[in-house]
Amino acid sequence: MSTDNLVALSANPKAVHDLAPYKTLDAEELSARIEAVRQQLGDSLLILGHHYQQDEVIAHSDLRGDSYKLSQMAAESEKCQTIVFCGVHFMAETADMLANRPEKIAERDGRRVSVLLPDMAAGCSMADMAAIQQVEAAWDDMSEVIDTDQVIPVTYINSAASLKAFCGRHGGIVCTSSNAKAVIEWAFERGQRVFFFPDQHLGRNTALEMGIEESQMPVWDPFALELGGNSEEQLQSSRVILWKGHCSVHQMFRAEHVDSFRKQHPGIKILVHPECPREVNDLADVSGSTGKIIETVQSSPAGTKWAIGTELHLVNRLKAEHPEQEIHFLSPVVCMCATMYRIDLPHLCWTLENLRDGAIVNQIEVDQETAEWSRVALERMLAVR
Numbered sequence: 135m136s137t138d139n140l141v142a143l144s145a146n147p148k149a150v151h152d153l154a155p156y157k158t159l160d161a162e163e164l165s166a167r168i169e170a171v172r173q174q175l176g177d178s179l180l181i182l183g184h185h186y187q188q189d190e191v192i193a194h195s196d197l198r199g200d201s202y203k204l205s206q207m208a209a210e211s212e213k214c215q216t217i218v219f220c221g222v223h224f225m226a227e228t229a230d231m232l233a234n235r236p237e238k239i240a241e242r243d244g245r246r247v248s249v250l251l252p253d254m255a256a257g258c259s260m261a262d263m264a265a266i267q268q269v270e271a272a273w274d275d276m277s278e279v280i281d282t283d284q285v286i287p288v289t290y291i292n293s294a295a296s297l298k299a300f301c302g303r304h305g306g307i308v309c310t311s312s313n314a315k316a317v318i319e320w321a322f323e324r325g326q327r328v329f330f331f332p333d334q335h336l337g338r339n340t341a342l343e344m345g346i347e348e349s350q351m352p353v354w355d356p357f358a359l360e361l362g363g364n365s366e367e368q369l370q371s372s373r374v375i376l377w378k379g380h381c382s383v384h385q386m387f388r389a390e391h392v393d394s395f396r397k398q399h400p401g402i403k404i405l406v407h408p409e410c411p412r413e414v415n416d417l418a419d420v421s422g423s424t425g426k427i428i429e430t431v432q433s434s435p436a437g438t439k440w441a442i443g444t445e446l447h448l449v450n451r452l453k454a455e456h457p458e459q460e461i462h463f464l465s466p467v468v469c470m471c472a473t474m475y476r477i478d479l480p481h482l483c484w485t486l487e488n489l490r491d492g493a494i495v496n497q498i499e500v501d502q503e504t505a506e507w508s509r510v511a512l513e514r515m516l517a518v519r
C-alpha cells in the first residue's frame with residue numbers, strides 16, 4: 135500500500151500530520167520526540183519490537199521478541215489501549231486478534247485495543263506468496279484426486295489472517311518455527327496428510343526430522359497449470375504437500391557458505407533458522423527458531439565460534455551483546471528483512487505523534503469472522519504441547 139493511502143485510514147483525517155517533514159529530521163530529534171510521547175502516554179501505549187528490527191527502533195520498544203511471543207505479550211497486557219507493532223503486517227494482525235479476543239473486550243467493558251503498524255508497506259514476502267484465493271483453489275483442485283477430509287492444513291504463523299482462518303475452518307492449525315514438529319504430529323493424529331503453507335523450507339525440514347521422505351513431499355506451485363505441477367500419483371502417495379513459498383531472507387543462505395566457514399574457521403559451529411533451504415539446514419550444527427538461536431548463543435561458553443544463518447540485524451545484535459563469543463554472519467551478501475526495515479524512526483515518530491494528537495493512523499483490524507476462525511486455529515496450536 136502506498137503511503138498516499140494512509141490518510142484515508144485515520145479515524146480523524148483532518149488531524150493527521152503529514153509524514154514528509156518527519157523524514158527530514160535527524161535520529162536524535164526523532165528519538166527525543168518518540169520518548170516524549172512515550173512519557174506522555176505512559177502505560178496506555180505498548181511498543182513492540184521484533185528481533186529483526188533495526189537497533190534504533192528496538193531502543194524505543196517496551197518489549198522485544200519473535201512474532202508469536204510479541205503477540206502473546208500483547209494479548210496479556212492489561213493496561214494498554216494502543217499497541218504500536220514494529221514488525222510486519224501479519225504480526226500486527228495476530229496481535230489484533232489476540233489482544234481483542236471477545237473475553238478480553240468484555241473485561242475492558244467493550245473497549246478494543248488499537249494495533250498500529252508504523253508503515254503499511256511493511257509486509258512479508260513469504261506471507262505474500264500464499265494468497266487465500268490461491269490456497270482455496272489449490273484445496274479444490276487437490277480434492278479431485280485426494281480426500282481432503284483426510285488432509286490437515288497447517289499454516290506457519292508467518293501468514294495472513296485469512297490463511298489462519300482457512301485452517302480454522304478446515305480442521306487445521308497454526309504453527310511457529312519452535313513448535314512445527316509437535317503441530318505436524320498433532321495433524322497426523324487427525325488425518326493422513328498435511329498441507330503446509332506458506333514456507334516450503336520449514337515444512338520440509340520439519341518433516342525430514344520426523345523421518346518423512348522427501349519423495350513424499352510434493353511441492354504445490356500455485357502458478358502451475360494443473361495440480362500444482364504434480365501428478366495424481368505424487369499427490370496420492372504424499373504425506374506432506376508443501377506450498378511453493380519461502381522467506382527471501384533465509385533463502386539466501388547456501389551450502390557453500392557453510393563449507394567456506396568450516397574451511398576458514400576450524401571448530402566453528404553453524405547455527406541456522408529452519409526457514410533456510412534443506413542443504414543448509416542439514417549441514418548445520420544447530421537449527422532452530424529465533425528464540426532458540428538467541429538462547430543457544432546466550433548459553434554457550436566464552437570463546438565459542440558461530441556462523442549464524444538468520445536475519446542480519448539479529449546477528450549483529452547478538453554479536454554486540456556477546457563480545458565473549460566470536461559471531462559471524464553466515465552469508466557474504468547482506469540478508470536483511472527489507473520490509474521490516476521500512477519501520478524506521480520517522481514512521482514511528484509520525485505514528486506516535488498522530489496518536490498523541492488524537493489521530494489513529496495505520497490501524498490493523500481483522501474482520502470479525504476471519505478473526506474468529508483464525509483464533510480457532512491459533513487456540514488449537516496453544517493446546518499442543
Ligand code: SF4
Nearest residue numbers: 258259260381383471
Ligand atoms: S524475515 Fe522473511 S519471513 Fe520474516 S518477515 Fe521478513 S520476509 Fe517475512
